[in-house]
Amino acid sequence: MTDMITADLVDLDLAAETKEAAARSLAERMVSLGRVTDLDGFLADVAAREAQMPTGLDGGIGIPHCRSAHVSEPTLAFGRSPQGIDFGAPDGPADLIFLIAAPAGADDAHLTILSALARRLMNEEFTTALRSATDATAAASLIRGEESAAAEAETGTAAVAGAPSTPATPEAASEATPEAASAPAAAATSSPTTPAPTTPAPTSSSPDSSADDGHVFRIVAVTSCPTGIAHTYMAAEALEQAGQDAGIELVVEPQGSSGFHRVDPAVIAAADGVIFAHDVPVREKERFAGKPTVDVGVKAGINRPAELIAEVRGKAERGEATAAAHATPVDAAGEPGEGYGxxxxxxxxxxxxxxxxxxxxxxxxxxxxxxxxxxxxxxxxxxxxxxxxxxxxxxxxxxxxxxxxxxxxxxxxxxxxxxxxxxxxxxxxxxxxxxxxxxxxxxxxxxxxxxxxxxxxxxxxxxxxxxxxxxxxxxxxxxxxxxxxxxxxxxxxxxxxxxxxxxxxALTDWLSGLSGANAIILGVILGLMMCFDLGGPLNKVAYGFAVGGLANPNEGSLKVMAAVMAAGMVPPLAMALATTVRGKLFTRTERENGKAAWVLGASFITEGAIPFAAADPLRVIPSAMAGGAVTGALSMLFECTLRAPHGGIFVIPLIGNPFLYLLAIVAGTGVSAGLVILLKSARKTPAAEQGGTAGPAEAGGAGTEAKVPVAA
Known part of the structure; x- marks a missing residue:
């Protein structure tokens, strides 16, 4: 945390009026320090994360955050807004705004430290001290958890002492963060940087701490959010505090970006109820089957933990247990950032x-x-x-x-x-x-x-x-x-x-009778479908439609198969051509991907263009679709046929009118490559606009176009 936030990353008089303006203002500070290499690309990632779920929290806190390829090192910027900014919290605008920027491949230690900050935000004394800080240096020290922060903030209170202290070194993180108090069974296999489930001690003086037979009510909870950095751990902290207040035993398994430690099976077996506070699928959900369960979003775990505890206790008293459940392959393969959509x-x-x-x-x-x-x-x-x-x-x-x-x-x-x-x-x-x-x-x-x-x-x-x-x-x-x-x-x-x-x-009969303009229109449609999502559902629908026609082949279905494969080859070939002709418009990584895209495109692997589309969808996808439409139309116009469902150029001997077929592919590739070069050239690079230096990926003169990666 020592280098994660400095006084240069603190703005105690944030003048922005919207969350977008606030994020830009704080991100510009990161850019000036070289922590963010592409301002617009990073802000696009922040906006994509914000679109999944508002990042405003009760208590006047806004915590926009994301993992991004445009972040060179883990960074935290803090802004204090006198007028407040709407981040979507139920109780109104936020005056404390934390912008967390994590690299796409952030190591576990840094993510653990960021998670510790998220827990500290649930401490009222900590946020009060931030609101009272008089200068940027004091605020940065307070956020870093330094012992002298209270004096520097000139609050006259023991605010920092009341907040968990975050160590400056990853090695100390497991000792200083709240996650260190892990259950013995979980701690036996814990890594030093990954939070383990915590077991708060029950409050024996509470009237609700036990039943007449001395039984202490036990709850096991799981928290997770799309990014796995902030809300996951804030919900865990809120539930643990509410459990202590209610005098019950509550063990939380935060399933965050830095991985997770499975709660001891014995703890789950002894639990009287389960709380799922999550916005992504719960990993290994079948472990908790057969227990009274409350299943809510992660924000509910932050905003109303006491209600959730009361609800699960009520279900337990009524004997409402969930049916046996098993994690489906989709749930089991879920990654942070994957929602139910x-x-x-x-x-x-x-x-x-x-x-x-x-x-x-x-x-x-x-x-x-x-x-x-x-x-x-x-x-x-x-x-x-x-x-x-x-x-x-x-x-x-x-x-x-x-x-x-x-x-x-x-x-x-x-x-x-x-x-x-x-x-x-x-x-x-x-x-x-x-x-x-x-x-x-x-x-x-x-x-x-x-x-x-x-x-x-x-x-x-x-x-x-x-x-x-x-x-x-x-x-x-x-x-x-x-x-x-x-x-x-x-x-x-x-x-x-x-x-x-x-x-x-009806579709089969229609295909059999296609000729002239109708066939060309179908070729355009199939080409657009093949190139819209580059191997996604729409692409697979078009491909499956063509393959299905091969079961009972006729002249129309063979033309469809030819058009589909030709159009599917265009996007990777076009990106390969574009990186060869105008390499300066692409990052070093994209230029390397371009070399592989030649082979992938020639082999009819449309997914070879995904890295380019993920980095710059607004330019790459329309360009790919235009080229695919041209190729599909020409393939139909030339009456090319194909009996093989795959193979690319390696099945050219099986294609009817092979030379015209190759001409259609070349034409579409040229159109796509030309369009993507034109669109990228029309926009100045952020490095040029800022008058600063480009990041490592752009050192060879590559531009830094706005990039919206696939959801992290």
Missing amino acids: TKLRKWLMSGVSYMVPFVAAGGLLIALGFAIGGYTVDKAPSVAEHFVWTDQTSWAALLFQIGGVAFSFLVPVLAGFIAYGMADRPGLVPGFVGGSIALTINAGFLGGLAAGLIAGGTVMAIQRVNVPATLRGIMPVVVIPLISSAIVGFLMFLVVGKPIAELQK
Whole structure:
């Protein structure tokens, strides 16, 4: 903390009127000290974090914060606003504003120290002393937790003594911060920099500290927020203080950026209730199953901890226990910064990620079969009944038929693993059943999507039913598969399956009849979809639509597959070209990524452009979409066809009109590269505007465009 805040980073007369202006004013101080390398990029990251959840807290505190690639070292700036600034707190404007800037790869020790500050903000004496500080040096000393801060602040009070002191060295952090008082079992495996769960001692004099039989009420709590720096630990501190006031035993497991220590299983087993105060999925949530539970946002843990304790005690008295729960793959893979809004996307991506290997293997085998045996290989008899070892056609038929078997798993695997992402292993059976029904009724890829979501939702609903303990053992292996498969089968056969099948047939017939202007328009649409989210849900919908057409190929579906793959190759190739032609517009890291993007683009891996889009989405994504639209339209105009679902330039021999196909890719790549260069050139770099020096990443003359990274 010694170097994290200095007097130069303190403004005791912050004149800003809005939270954006306040963040800019404090961030400019960081830029002047070389702590932030790109002002606009950093402010964009702060705004993105603020958009997830307001950072205003009760008590007149605003704590905007983020992790950003534009921060060179952990930094804290403090501003005191005479008029107050609205940060979204329920009780009104904030007069104490803390701007926390953490590097994207901040080490655990620094994050732990920042977390200690967040806890100190819950101490009223600490905030009172800050409001009374008369100069920037005194305020900085107070925030650093130096013992002389009280005298320097000239408050005449023991404010600092009342606030936890934060050591100047990471080595001392585990001794000086409140997290050091960890439970013995947790401390046995603790690292010196990661806060461990804390167990406040019960207040025996409290009338509520025990029941008539001497039993002390015990609660275990989990706190977490998207960034994992501030609110996570503030909620933990508030709950611990409220637990002490109520005379109960309360153990908190803060799941922050610096990792987390699992509460001792014995502590969980002995707990009478559970409080989840979180805005991102709770890690290993199944550990707390079967307990009376209060599940709220992290701000509730900060603002009304006593109410949450009373609520969980009430549930315990009424015997309201949650049903057994298991962490789904989406929850288990959750990272700090991932909120519930990402769940649907990750459910879909779970299914797609398991489906893609079947696409690659099956599709390429089918394409090789056509390449070796000609387009009539699909009429060959089964190789199990007729195979000639010396006949080339038999080998082609073998490849084709193996690929066809692999391809037949596409829709069931898609549906099964969408349901798996939603409900874990119990979702697999109804998911596969629903996907197979989608194939049976010709509902195709769209039917598989619907079946997976229905299956996952059905299992999740069944899991919420509180069943007797004697039945819980057979639920996942008998009851859930039986009931969920029956429900999914009923819905797919008789309710939603038929309309989806009709839609799929209409789309197939439309594709078969496409020609001229209609085909070009479809090429534009597919190109835009492939390049909008660079491997995300929209990209996968377009790709899945094209792959689905290969199951029963015709002239229209083969054109669609060609247009989709061509457009998907454009974004990484364009970024590679742009970094080669105008390297000064890109950071050193982006120029290195550009070299790899040549290979990724040529291999039809659209995700190769993600690093560029994450750093500068407002310029890269529109440029990529424009090039993808051009390539998709030209591919359709040239009537290019493709029987392979993957492979990029390595399956050129399998493409109809290959030279015109390559021309379409080159044209789209040129359009995208030209647009991104034009857009980046049109904006002056922040370093030039400030008249200062660029950060290390820009040392070679690269610009520092506004960057909004993927949510941290």
